[in-house]
Amino acid sequence: MTGHLLEFRNVVKRFGGVTALDDFSMTLDQSEILGLIGPNGSGKTTSFNVLTGIYGPTEGQVFFEGQEITGADPRAVYEAGIVRTFQRSRLCLSLSIYDNIMIGDTSRLVRGLWSNLISRRRLEEQLDMTRRQARDLVATFSGHLADRMDQPVGALPMIERRRIEICRALISGPRLLLLDEPSAGMTHDETHQLMDDILDVRARGEGLSIIIVEHEMGVIERITDRCIVLSYGRKIAEGTYAEVAADSEVQNAYLGAD
Numbered sequence: 001m002t003g004h005l006l007e008f009r010n011v012v013k014r015f016g017g018v019t020a021l022d023d024f025s026m027t028l029d030q031s032e033i034l035g036l037i038g039p040n041g042s043g044k045t046t047s048f049n050v051l052t053g054i055y056g057p058t059e060g061q062v063f064f065e066g067q068e069i070t071g072a073d074p075r076a077v078y079e080a081g082i083v084r085t086f087q088r089s090r091l092c093l094s095l096s097i098y099d100n101i102m103i104g105d106t107s108r109l110v111r112g113l114w115s116n117l118i119s120r121r122r123l124e125e126q127l128d129m130t131r132r133q134a135r136d137l138v139a140t141f142s143g144h145l146a147d148r149m150d151q152p153v154g155a156l157p158m159i160e161r162r163r164i165e166i167c168r169a170l171i172s173g174p175r176l177l178l179l180d181e182p183s184a185g186m187t188h189d190e191t192h193q194l195m196d197d198i199l200d201v202r203a204r205g206e207g208l209s210i211i212i213v214e215h216e217m218g219v220i221e222r223i224t225d226r227c228i229v230l231s232y233g234r235k236i237a238e239g240t241y242a243e244v245a246a247d248s249e250v251q252n253a254y255l256g257a258d
Contacts, residue, residue, distance in 0.1 A: 004063075005030050005209055006051075006176060011060030013043075013050055013233075020046040022233040024060070028176070033202060033210045035220040035241070038230035039253055044213040045087070046233070048178050052084055053077045065175070083169040084178035087213075089161055089185075093154030097145065097164055100153050101134045104168035137167050140204060141197050159190040163197060170201065179212040183219055191216060195223050217245075229253065 006028040013021040021043045028034050036044045049055045051062060053074040061070045064080055072080070083104070091100050131149070139146035141163040145156075153164055162182055169177055179198070183191040202208055214220055220227060221241040229237040229244050231253040237244040244250050 003066075004028060005032075005065060006211075007063045008047070008051075009061045009063070011047075011050060011062065012058045013046055013055060014058045020233050021050065021057070024230075024233065024235055026228055026235070026238075028209055028211060030175075030207045030209055031202070032226065033212065033224050035224035035227040036211060036213045036230065037215075037217070037220055037227055037244075038236075041232075042230040042253075043233035044230055045180060047230075048084060048180055048211075048213065051077070052082060052178070078172070081173075081175035082178065083172060083174040083176070085162075085165045085169055085180055085182060087181035087184050089165065091153050091161055091165060091168075094152055096150045097138065097153055097156075098131060098134055098149040100164055101137070101168045101171050102130060105130065105171045134167070134171060137171060138164070140201065141167065157190075158185045159194060162186065162194055166197070166201070175207065175209065177208060177210045179210060179214075181213055181215065183214060183216045191219060195219055199223055217241075221245075 004027040006026075008024055008026045011021050011024045012019065024043070024047065026034075036047065038044055046055070050057050053072050053076065056071040061068055063069065064082065067080075069077060069080060092103070095103075135146050135149055138149065142160065145160060145163065153161055156164070166177075166179070166182070182194060182198070186194065198210065198212075202210060212220070212224065224241060226239065227237075227241050227244045228235055229247070229250050231249075236253060237247045237250045
């Protein structure tokens with residue numbers, strides 16, 4: 001058992017002769033925002049993929065809310081309360097804002113055809129409820145977006161698409177949100193606005209915790225409570241942003257020189 005919301009214990013992930021995660025341990029507490037940083041190929045996204053069941057770890061254990069989820073499949077991880085976004089957009093551009101968000105709530109979308117045919121009134125009530133919930137969630141990011149729920153997301157600028165991706169992740173009411181490079185493809189001003197949104201979501205969410213993988217150090221400095229630095233799959237530093245930024249091993253990992 002563990003007293004933390006999330007814990008990696010000595011996790012190793014190998015792909016053939018390549019070690020992507022090397023004896024990696026970390027913890028995360030409720031309502032904390034943790035930054036995972038490091039050069040390209042350092043193992044940040046691999047840690048997300050191991051956590052969410054895309055890859056099973058070669059060695060080690062993963063615990064969530066005191067229960068071991070090592071090697072659990074993506075569906076089980078989602079049902080446990082862990083959701084994520086991706087660096088590259090996974091939105092269906094031809095579908096509406098509402099449809100894209102509800103794709104993320106598969107716990108309610110999975111219903112039998114016979115049940116829906118017989119219980120039409122119940123289905124209509126459920127759809128009305130989910131539409132209100134989706135609209136309310138979007139409104140926490142943008143009031144004008146909430147008034148355009150039937151608009152295809154392909155017509156939206158990048159910052160609005162990122163907001164919809166985060167809403168899709170949050171619609172199921174998770175305990176842990178994983179953000180993989182949320183600033184990718186956005187301007188500095190758009191990134192600043194999105195970080196305001198994330199901080200607001202954390203403030204409103206009851207116990208929501210966040211792990212963010214991000215190359216933009218201004219983002220990490222501004223919104224994280226704590227950072228972990230990876231290099232070649234190994235944790236080389238941990239602490240506040242100011243502490244890890246001052247670490248000589250971290251500077252060498254990024255700059256490649258003493």
